[in-house]
Amino acid sequence: MTVLHWFRDDLRLSDNPALNHASQSAKTAYVYILEEDEAASALGGAAQVWLHHSLSALNQQLDGNLLLYKGCAIDILPELMGALDAKMLTMTRRYHQAGVKTDSEIREILAAQGKSASVISGNLLWEPEEITKQDGTPYKVFTPFYRRGCLNAQPPRIPLAAPALDHAPIISHNALPLEALRLLGGADWQTNITKDWNISEKGGHARLQAFAAASSNDGINDYVDGRNFPARTNVSRLSPYLRFGQISAHQAWHEAGKNKSPEDKQLDIFRSELGWREFSYSLLHFNPDMKTNPLQKRFASFGWAEDSEHLKRWQRGQTGYPIVDAAMRELYQTGYMHNRVRMIVGSFLVKNLLLHWHHGEAWFWDCLFDADRANNSAGWQWIAGCGADAAPYFRVFNPVTQGQKFDPDGTYTRRFVPELQDMPNKFLFNPWDAPKDVLRRAGVQLGQNYPQPIVEVKASRQRALDAFADLPKSKI
């Protein structure tokens, strides 16, 4: 008997409960479908590049047995199951509305043919319906969700070893070569952005181990403080691997805890970041329209500004605020952005420029390797203030102070804004305040080789505070 495992965002062999299930007492076939129906809002450019390399690596792990298709899963799968004479389909549970709908349709179609489809949880530490308040409704605030909800529930499973796979005989049945998925775009860009990453399950584990076993002032061992500094190497950089399932959250949870007391502060804070991912997925599960609609309905008619020139300058890293520009250029050049500066650029777009968070969500979706339906929407709603958040409306990041505080020697900023290479630290984050001779010696001509600030911090902050104060009071 043959079982078909449909890989989606679980591109790994180890700790993959659905794949384990498939491999028990059966020969296994494997498929990935680049879904082109409404089940998958199209992947962004960076995520496509990541996916290309991921599929290539996974196919190697499967000895060349991964079947690739492009199109509509409910058309492709029943036919493929027939060609393979497969009696069962396995897949890892997903949480976005269109995907959930596709999966239940598949199940019905196969059931009508006397075949089965198993949707098996594997990508979250806790399933959304497990973590609710006493009254059964979902949490809306992170801390009680995580501390009271998650940490009092069943602890995350010990990761499973990769199963011994008995490949079904290859019946390719019109499968496509990887190149036919056309996931790679422009030549220079896509080779440059992948050079720092080993895009594979193995690469994910190497990253995780390096993070977990780092020396005392690196990786997890100085996570609490170090994670705030974009020039330092304390964040895990696991997000793209988690996004595509090349490592599981369970593997990250347990590997990070090796040789550490469960009460260890560094470990606790890192795990709580995994908790934020859980929270985002819970929000997506209970609010299927989270990508487009604000969680707080009072934001529905908020008076966002319209300014395509400002938006373009934000996207290109030409705002005249060095920390913002460094971060936006990091994103565009590398497909990644450090978490601290994600908050700074988000606050700048939504508060200082007063542009709709949709614009930020869409740009991150296109540019980030780790663009994740749950995290991206939840994160943008959080920074916009319309999401699930206990934080005050007046939290507006100051791009000058944030730069001085979290990139004090300018290492990060100068790396991505080389125009300011020779600007002294004192004026690096506010070059418009620098005396003329300082600018001249640094070779900076504002408005010529580095932009003047596109808005003024104090005035734009006040404009945002006024606009937010005008919101209807009730969050509901």
Place this chain on the structure above:
DNA sequence: TTTTGAGTTGTTCGA
């Protein structure tokens, strides 16, 4: 049942 206190990531102002 009601009250109380705290809540990822901040800034500014005035003492």
Place this chain on the structure above:
DNA sequence: GTCGAACAACTCAAA
């Protein structure tokens, strides 16, 4: 320079 207070309104759970 440092430090505490003020900047709302609502969620959630413990007292």
